Amino acid sequence: MSQNLLIKNGRPVGNGYDGNSELDIRIQNGTITEIGENLDQNGDEELFDAAGAYISGGWMDMHVHFREPGFEHKETIETGCRAAAFGGFTEVACMPNTKPATHTRDVVEYIRKKAEGEAVSVHPIGCVTKDRAGKSIAEMADMKKGGAVAFSDDGDPVFNSHVMRVALEYSSMLGMPIINHEEDLDLSRPGHMNEGEVSTRLGLDGTPGIAEETMIARDILLAGFTGGHIHVAHISTRKAVDLVRQAKKEGINVTTEVCAHHFDLTDIEIEKRGFDTNVKMHPPLRTQDDVDAMIEGLADGTIDVICTDHAPHAIEEKEAEFIYAPNGIIGLETAWSITVKRLVEPGVLTINQVLDKLVIKPREILNLEIPEIAEGKKANLTIFNTDEKWTFSPSEVRSKSRNSPYLNQQMTGRAVAIFNNNRLVENTIGG
Template sequence: MLLQNVRPVSKNHKGTDTVDIRIEEGVIKEIGSGLTLNKGEESHDFEGAYVSPGWMDMHIHLREPGFEHKETIKTGCAAAAFGGFTAVACMPNTKPATHTRDVVEYIIKKAESTPVDVHPIGCVTKDRAGKSIAEMGDMKDGGAVAFSDDGDPVYDSQVMRVALEYSSMLGVPIINHEEDLALSRPGHMNEGRVSTRLGLDGTPGIAEETMIARDILLAEYTGGHVHVAHISTAKGVDLVRQAKKQGVKVTTEVCPHHFDLTDEEIERQNFSTNYKMHPPLRTQADVDAMIEGLVDGTIDVICTDHAPHAIEEKEVEFIYAPNGILGLETAWSISNMRLLKTKKLNLNELVEKLCYNPRSILNLEELKIEEGAKANLTFFNTDEEWTYDVKNIRSKSKNSPYIDKKLEGRAVAIFNKGELVLNTLK
């Protein structure tokens, strides 16, 4: 296969040169300008689109096994491919929970037929109940890349301490959903001026920050690696920033909706449940802090927390709706508009957050664009205007605040597992 007129963006490329890439048997065979099409060779002209090593979303919910009415591994991977992701790491709040090796291996096996690499994240505790440590070593041997009870925090500090000690021996991170439940519930949105005006119970930022502070202290004490999931508050970012300066093994991630939208949208959108997620949308000051954290390197990764829900689950009163929104298919567009177009980050810095850092945190092989390397690639543009309407949603669910919104920049294809997937709009 010959992929023509692409502009590589990687650790060795700045997106300034236009080249052709020849792939044979899933390996990059040749890179050069004006390569000649060989007899019997398939070709595709990307008309100057950028190409980077394949992106990875290290925080999504595939829902299978147990909640296939929301999403399946097949539909979730289709959404990932449409969003430009060649790899995902899926959270363990399934049914049964991903707390044993057989569930880890089931997920990997089910994903083999998709063009996306799926890396399961195992539970920290058995059945995510927060009581006793799950079989971490066995799950890692089966393919788990990290451990988390996401959806709920590891609430017991002694359990979290033991988890960090075990995971440090295995060389993998604990990804914690940072929430002090006593402080946060029954909150339905960010606690503040807007929640007060709307009369809704709120979740204060301190509920997130106290758990981040605890986990930083535990990581420092144990020498373990804690990864702060879906960070959303300015003070939380500053806690991570200071801990990194002190040499604590802490990393973190942010979702596009948390550096794009504020809690004002809940009132503006007349209580649309597509704006209900957890952690909740915060204030403009928090949004600004997310961007600042991305710029100065405090925030390592852009992820989505892709959380599909069936239509009937979201079409209820705001306080009864489950938390979570889709994210895989719009992540690049939002990142492009809020970070690249505003000159907060350049292309290489964005690729670092979308490709290199998540793989590094999860101890996965670094991808390269060079002759002899495995062809694992994402093709994207920055200027195409398009509308994210229902007919273009590949996910099984439709719960996104960006439906019918005009977006800029799109992932146009991926190449992985020897397969080129073109993302044509319907």
């Protein structure tokens, strides 16, 4: 059903708007038809008062795990979309470590079909290799025809260098990126946290940063050799950022992303929180120097995208001894507040610069249409603020899982609503 809507008193930002002026936006049948001051509500229109909040093109998270098909006890496409909408995201790209793995066109089309009717657009990422086993290339061209936007074996790396070479060559013919989970397994296992001072003190096997950096270096060289596009998933170390920075200077087709928690938390949290499994993730939380490097990389443009690596796990899975608990945390609901705390409030990035990493760059990488605030364009919008105080209590979790290190913490800034696919989703607190 179409939704005709008049958004009042919003402050558009991006597309030539500076966020300083309050304007109204009229939406008819999913299309922006009028932008101006003091617009009158038509009889068939719903009214949404943005009350001075910013309005931007809809945000995109290009790295989430919605678990369906196969692991619906952790998350479903429906509950994942609910979490995304609450976090301000109108589009997501979901990783293929499902069961069956997203390695054929029928699974890609199943995910797209399940997401029909949601306000959040879901774009499947297909596997690089069959069953994510790392041995033979999956049916890339067929998956692209079914709607896949990239290829990855995320959760595991494409470990075989020859397979990665072939994947880069083949994907480049399709004009699509390979997103690699950068990890040299022979160096990283059986690590349960960052290898360093804290892991030594706690007596836990650690994963050294070089396990990530070695694989990134290999992939950069292969991308330079093949001309393919390598996208470095969830970057986390200073040397990794340096490698990507240098590769970009050399003109190699490499892009990268950073998760919000990797520019916020450090490995000391594992000690401070008494082995809380909600601070166990992969790549692991690193050192303060690495956190600083993530922020520097965001500031100078080395890091293209802010993402979440939203990774739901059921309560009984996370309530285990630290070394046995699965890696990963949910992140969609809290990413914006972390971004405000670490990037916007300290003046590291302007709102427009942050939006470049949430709105524009992920879609450029995945060859998707970039939303615009302009008359005649499809309405794909996020309405948000940077100053509202709220608590991320368990009742505010929209995901099916609860594995977050930010539960019961006070947050600053939130998305108050999204509009996409001709649907308005209002986010209420305490309701």
